[in-house]
Amino acid sequence: MSTGTGTGGVRDARIHDIGYRHYEGRRLGRSYARRSLITHSLRGAYGLGRSARHKVLPFGLFGITAIPAIVMVAVAITTGLDELPIEYTSYALFMQPILGLYIALAAPQMVSLDLRFKTIPLYFSRPVERNDYVAAKFAALSLALFLFVSVPLLIAYAGGLLGKLGFAEQTSGFARGLVAAAVFAVLHAAIALLVASLTPRRGFGVAAVIATLTVPYFAVTAVQVVASEQGSPGAVEWLGLFSPGTLLDGIQAAFLGGVSEFPDELEPSGAAAACYPLVAAGLVVLCSYLLTRRYRKAGL
Amino acid sequence: MIRTERLTKRYPRVTALDGLTVDIGPGVTGLVGANGAGKSTLIKILLGLAPATEGTAAVLGRDAAREGGAIREQVGYMPEHDCLPPDVSATEFVVHMARMSGLPASAARERTADTLRHVGLYEERYRPMGGYSTGMKQRVKLAQALVHDPKLVLLDEPTNGLDPAGRDEMLGLIRRVHADFGISVLVTSHLLGELERTSDHIVVIDGGKLLRSQAIAAFTEVTASLAVEVTDSDTHPDGAAALLAALGGRGLAATAGTGHLVHVDAADEAAYDVVRDVIADLGLGLIRMEQRRHRIAEVFQDAQEAVQ
Numbered sequence: 001m002s003t004g005t006g007t008g009g010v011r012d013a014r015i016h017d018i019g020y021r022h023y024e025g026r027r028l029g030r031s032y033a034r035r036s037l038i039t040h041s042l043r044g045a046y047g048l049g050r051s052a053r054h055k056v057l058p059f060g061l062f063g064i065t066a067i068p069a070i071v072m073v074a075v076a077i078t079t080g081l082d083e084l085p086i087e088y089t090s091y092a093l094f095m096q097p098i099l100g101l102y103i104a105l106a107a108p109q110m111v112s113l114d115l116r117f118k119t120i121p122l123y124f125s126r127p128v129e130r131n132d133y134v135a136a137k138f139a140a141l142s143l144a145l146f147l148f149v150s151v152p153l154l155i156a157y158a159g160g161l162l163g164k165l166g167f168a169e170q171t172s173g174f175a176r177g178l179v180a181a182a183v184f185a186v187l188h189a190a191i192a193l194l195v196a197s198l199t200p201r202r203g204f205g206v207a208a209v210i211a212t213l214t215v216p217y218f219a220v221t222a223v224q225v226v227a228s229e230q231g232s233p234g235a236v237e238w239l240g241l242f243s244p245g246t247l248l249d250g251i252q253a254a255f256l257g258g259v260s261e262f263p264d265e266l267e268p269s270g271a272a273a274a275c276y277p278l279v280a281a282g283l284v285v286l287c288s289y290l291l292t293r294r295y296r297k298a299g300l
Numbered sequence: 301m302i303r304t305e306r307l308t309k310r311y312p313r314v315t316a317l318d319g320l321t322v323d324i325g326p327g328v329t330g331l332v333g334a335n336g337a338g339k340s341t342l343i344k345i346l347l348g349l350a351p352a353t354e355g356t357a358a359v360l361g362r363d364a365a366r367e368g369g370a371i372r373e374q375v376g377y378m379p380e381h382d383c384l385p386p387d388v389s390a391t392e393f394v395v396h397m398a399r400m401s402g403l404p405a406s407a408a409r410e411r412t413a414d415t416l417r418h419v420g421l422y423e424e425r426y427r428p429m430g431g432y433s434t435g436m437k438q439r440v441k442l443a444q445a446l447v448h449d450p451k452l453v454l455l456d457e458p459t460n461g462l463d464p465a466g467r468d469e470m471l472g473l474i475r476r477v478h479a480d481f482g483i484s485v486l487v488t489s490h491l492l493g494e495l496e497r498t499s500d501h502i503v504v505i506d507g508g509k510l511l512r513s514q515a516i517a518a519f520t521e522v523t524a525s526l527a528v529e530v531t532d533s534d535t536h537p538d539g540a541a542a543l544l545a546a547l548g549g550r551g552l553a554a555t556a557g558t559g560h561l562v563h564v565d566a567a568d569e570a571a572y573d574v575v576r577d578v579i580a581d582l583g584l585g586l587i588r589m590e591q592r593r594h595r596i597a598e599v600f601q602d603a604q605e606a607v608q
Binding site: 019020021022023025026027028029030032033036037040049050051054113114117118119121122123124125126127128129 | 347349369372373375376377379381382383384385386387388392396397399400401402403404407411414418428444448449480481482
């Protein structure tokens with residue numbers, strides 16, 4: 001950039017084309033690209049880096065999820081309860097409808113757009129491999145869901161400590177709540193991502209994810225009630241294995257000291273209880289495998 | 301830059317590449333072939349994204365089958381189809397793509413600004429890409445292929461969907477990628493004419509086989525032949541035939557071309573004067589007289605006929 005003297009002594013600014021400059025700096029390679037994709041996708045899940053319109057729903061839903069945490073802290077403190085009305089471990093289950101909506105929003109946002117606008121070949125023509133893409137998207141959605149659930153838990157925990165609800169009890173509850181949140185996030189991310197990746201149409205993706213998360217849950221819950229009334233609690237605990245929601249409920253009741261929403265607050269035990277984490281892990285592995293298969297064909 | 305050895309790719313139903321052996325050096329290389337000739341398959345293999353059934357391919361001295369990641373770090377790729385999300389701006393998109401190529405965040409932003417300026421995108425780069433014209437979108441696609449300063453870019457049908465003016469601008473830009481930026485280019489097209497002006501070297505493939513690989517100068521070298529076009533007159537209802545006969549009388553070998561064209565073997569400059577005098581004597585109008593150049597299209601036709 002320099003200035004010269006124009007006619008009549010007017011100084012006119014000139015832009016000089018400095019030509020093409022080569023890049024001599026570092027190239028950070030595949031793992032850096034994978035991390036960048038995680039960050040980019042995680043931000044996308046909350047509408048960050050996009051127009052205000054895209055931030056309304058994620059943050060609106062996040063607000064709705066956080067409000068009960070604030071309310072229950074307030075209630076516990078003002079009415080002098082010695083524990084919070086909702087356990088940390090069952091918070092995700094309590095907020096399930098809202099979380100379901102958020103997952104249905106975030107999962108298609110994460111994968112359908114790349115499919116729909118055929119951006120995938122641009123990723124695969126770079127150092128990242130197909131599995132890196134899948135792993136990054138999976139990690140990003142899991143993280144997004146974990147944050148969605150764990151931040152309200154953190155609010156409740158902070159409130160609980162301020163209200164002097166008993167440090168040891170609160171801390172152990174909070175820690176178990178975080179584990180439940182992590183299980184919830186990983187399990188639901190795997191399922192929702194797979195469903196969303198099957199269609200480039202975002203609307204279909206949203207509907208399909210909601211259906212996949214709710215239909216089995218309501219079906220299992222209904223059959224559980226019937227089984228319970230027929231007097232077969234054994235069937236209730238085995239039935240719980242057949243939907244992501246009840247799976248999580250069973251895990252938190254059997255292993256994390258929570259109370260289930262199964263009929264009669266039944267807690268899975270014995271062989272059935274052992275199956276809960278196994279089925280959950282199996283589902284995650286299966287969904288991840290199918291996702292990588294899906295992306296073997298998609299794109300370039 | 302690119303070297304393939306008996307490269308073959310068979311899909312269950314079709315053979316996309318059939319024993320292709322080419323050696324492509326630095327500069328702008330045009331890869332010409334009809335749709336389905338195997339251009340896109342070749343690009344996929346070069347990027348290490350599809351295994352070859354037989355044979356080997358090397359890009360920048362690296363084996364495409366084993367070192368795909370290392371190749372993709374140094375190569376840019378511009379796909380044929382639309383690939384831009386409409387609700388993000390060109391700047392954001394290209395920055396993201398630069399980081400996906402391994403550039404640190406600050407370098408990614410700097411290179412994005414530079415590259416978008418070089419492809420001719422200014423104020424509009426902050427607007428969502430959904431509102432861009434086809435020409436602007438093609439520029440962004442080119443920018444994302446160049447943003448990490450590759451040594452080689454693979455451009456798949458970059459002029460597709462552009463109007464004549466946009467096509468010329470894109471071809472000029474491609475020329476600059478090599479001339480000004482020093483980046484070698486492999487550009488595909490099913491149109492010979494546009495690559496003729498842009499490339500240093502042309503590779504013609506058809507049905508997965510190599511038809512021809514040659515420097516552009518060899519394709520279009522000046523021949524000793526002179527093309528002459530004349531009018532008809534009342535005394536000579538067929539001017540071209542009359543000229544042909546008269547030239548024969550003056551000892552110049554000539555053949556009839558299409559329409560009113562006569563091709564004359566002009567061994568030396570004296571032939572030019574002879575042609576002029578003969579036409580003047582006949583009283584015909586001279587429309588044009590020019591040195592004939594080989595058109596690539598003719599070479600392409602010859603090559604195809606040779607194969608068939």
